[in-house]
Amino acid sequence: MSDIKVLKVRPEPEKVIRKHVITVKVQHNFGVLARITGLFAGRGYNIESLTVGRTHEPDIARITIVVEGDERVIEQIIKQLRRLIETLKVKDVTDLPHIERELALIKIYTADDRMRDEIMRLVSIFRAKVVDVSTDSYTVEITGDSEKIEAFINLIKPFGIKEMSRTGTLAMVRESANIKMEKGDKE
Amino acid sequence: MTKEKRGADIVVDVLIKEGVDTVFGLPGGAIMEVYDALFDAPFRNVLTRHEQAACHMADGYARATGKVGVVITTSGPGATNLVTGLATAYMDSIPLVAITGQVPRYYIGTDAFQEADVIGITRPITKHNFLVTDIKDLPLILRQAFYIARTGRPGPVLVDIPKDITQQKTTYKMPTDEEVRESLPGYNPHTEGNPVQIKKAAELIRKATRPVLYVGGGAILSDAAEEVYKLAHLAQIPVTTTNMGKGAFPETDPLALHMLGMHGTYYANMAVYHSDLLIAVGARFDDRVTGKINEFAPEAKIIHIDIDPASISKTITVDVPIVGDVKNVLRKLIKELEEKPVEWIKAREKWLKQINEWKEKHPLNYRKSDKIIKPQAVIEEIYNITNGEAIISAGVGQHQMWAAMFYKYKYSRQFLNSGGLGTMGFGFPAAVGAKIGRPDKTVFAIEGDGSFIMNVQDLATAVQHRVPVKIAIINNGFLGMVRQWQQFFYDSRYASVCLSVQPDFVKLAESFGAVGLRATKPSEVREVLLKAMEINDRPVLMDFVVDREENVLPMVPAGKSYREMILTPNQKGEAETMYLVG
Secondary structure, X not given: OOOOOOOOOOOOOOOOOEEEEEEEEEEOOOOHHHHHHHHHHXXXXXXXXXXXXXXXXXXXXXEEEEEEEOHHHHHHHHHHXXXXXXXXXXXXXXXXXXXXXXXXXXXXXXXXXXXXXXXXXXXXXXXXXXXXXXXXXXXXXXXXXXXXXXXXXHHHHHHOEEEEEEOOOEEEEOHHHOHHHOOOOOO | OOOOEEHHHHHHHHHHHOOOOEEEEEOOHHHHHHHHHHOOOOOEEEEOOOHHHHHHHHHHHHHHHOOOEEEEEOOOHHHHOOHHHHHHHHHOOOOEEEEEEEOOHHHOOOOOOOOOOHHHHHHHHOOEEEEOOOHHHHHHHHHHHHHHHHOOOOOEEEEEEEHHHHHOEEOOOOOOHHHHHHOOOOOXXXXXXXXXXHHHHHHHHHHOOOEEEEEOHHHHHOXXXXXXXXXXXXXXXXXXXXXXXXXXXXXXXXXXXXXXXXXXXXXXXHHHHHOOEEEEEOOOOOHHHHOOHHHOOOOOEEEEEEOOHHHOOOOOXXXXXXXXXXXXXXXXXXXXXXXXXXXXXXXXXXXXXXXXXXXXXXXXXXXXXXXXXXXXXHHHHHHHHOOOXXXXXXXXXXXXXXHHHHOXXXXXXXXXXXXXXXXXXXXXXXXXXXXXXOOOOOEEEEEEHHHHHHHHHHHHHHHXXXXXXXXXXXXXXXXXXXXXXXXXXXXXXXOOOEOOOOOOHHHHHHXXXXXXXXXXXXXXXXXXXXXXXXXXXXXXXXXXXXOOOOOXXXXXXXXXXXXXXXXXXXXXXXXXXXXXXX
């Protein structure tokens, strides 16, 4: 059978997997968070972190999602988020000038004075804060972007971390870069 | 403000406001108040025997009429029985509103009798869903449900109403259309299409030498058959329709290539494979259409018109995406093409000649017999007897594909089937819903013996409501499509596919008060169909006992390229000696 010409194949799109930070403004109805997490779970996307909280506008909440994937996956995620009836605005801020912040509470073992001094020095360098003290531990509050917090954790790890809780990333586009973006973010 | 009303009465008021003329469902504890209100409602209330069938009926009604289908059930099992029906409608973008009772608010979360987290269960299979927590919100939520269901990319919307809210009394004002729209600030479907993109598309169409229109269910949902026809004839572009797009372009037209994909025609698949421009219209590049994705139309530029941005570049990267309502976009595209016309007929001469050669070489075909009934022959006879005018509602399996291949559809909303989810048991209840919505049309359910029995209980509904659907069972005593795959890909090991015990379908029909007929020889097929056509006061079931091991061909095995199409099996029908193209 040779009435079919064997043609070239479609090129596979290049797959560059990297971390994306996506901010989502939603109507603050109950169940909206379940819709969003369900969307990720049902499609097998891996959320690195997801934070949610109110905004200055009543009934509107803002969600920051950090997720890893290639361009096609991220594009689908954004489109699927926009498809939800309760989302008002979805923005991939990864490549825009933006601020990222995360807060961590870290309970660290403090066996002796030498360790306490060393920890205090690191706390000071990282502009963190000791928010609770016991006979054998400090609880440190630190804010910053994820890299800063990771760096602090790595340095503090040898002392022994007793307990840790992180908020996940919050993100906001810098106002200087925000001009062109107000329209058409949910299309 | 009017006088105080129950929540249940508000439900009925909104249904009236939305122009509903039929609802389907089955009552139970948590929805009794609503059923009490429905008792006096000025529209038809169809009591079914199973909630899944009610959902498929509402779905068939919606597919056949273009209106929103409505299904009403109770909480717990009543609502969970909707799951398959909702998922079916969701996959095919069918507008439905499902109203489910919920246990009273003060019982929610206590594992109360017939309590289920219906909002949680149905979240991924509805376009949107609501749990009503305050009677104040009830009228607006119900109106939002209808609005969301029918606009944009349509889909099912579920409203879960706790029983105490249906019983509570309040005064209220019916929300206006404007209030409904404004209450959904995050929901703004793009319907117009970007003019720059439309210009680009027109330019590609002018330049193309081997274009193909690939038309899906979106063209039907958007009521764009007229525009598809106009575009195809204006620019002389051959048209292939998906299973869901059948009828969006008349299959009797010389430009029709019929269905593409796994069970597409040889000429449709050849045309798509060799095309240099593919114009996807309300279609979503489903895996059953594309086969191996990187060998799908490998040399074609792709224009994709779709109302859902999430459908675009989901599985295949497209060159010119146009987000908008198909009808609107096609109108603008036609206008654009008419402004700067090309000598279309001359430009397409070679391409159309090539396509005609393919059509002549391998038309849709099967081995005919005068000893045993061939399933394809039954479909062809149904086509002849109904003059190609009937609405056909198919179940899922081999019979579905034969119904798609051997009946030539001319109109939108003429072929109904579960294309996306592939729900066995869909065909018959959907046919009942279609017949209720379109009493002027002859409606055939083409079912398999395996598929039909999954919703057989609702023969009672069809008899009770005097719905004269014609049920043609393509009875091969097998789960035929699975058997075919086992024959081709599993060395003919027929695991759990032989339906060796089945009811006597004729007696079964009679026991329900329907008419039962049977054909076991080719000579009886026409006779049985003619008899069935004379019965117009109740359902008639025709049991066509057919060749047990007939296969659906052509076939592109799952995940393979169109180059590997199986056209005809060898004498033994073995997979390894299949006749491969290319």
